[in-house]
Amino acid sequence: MPAPPSSRESRALAKLAWEAAWERLGNALQPPAGYPPATPEQLAECFEVAQARLDQMRAAYGVPEDR
Secondary structure, three states: OOOOOOOHHHHHHHHHHHHHHHHHHHHHHOOOOOOOOOOHHHHHHHHHHHHHHHHHHHHHOOOOOOO
16 A cells, blocks of 8 residues: 655655756766766766655655556
């Protein structure tokens, strides 16, 4: 049974954290002009952070983790 959704405020914070992680991952995958390409370690970290923030969003909205 999934946990009940959290408060409106915690959902908003989870969404902001996800958006920041998504932007960071996007910049790592396609660096803006003038930025060096991401290292394999940096890419791995970006994917891990994005996954953690997506899991946080899922929990905040009470969505089960059936993958």
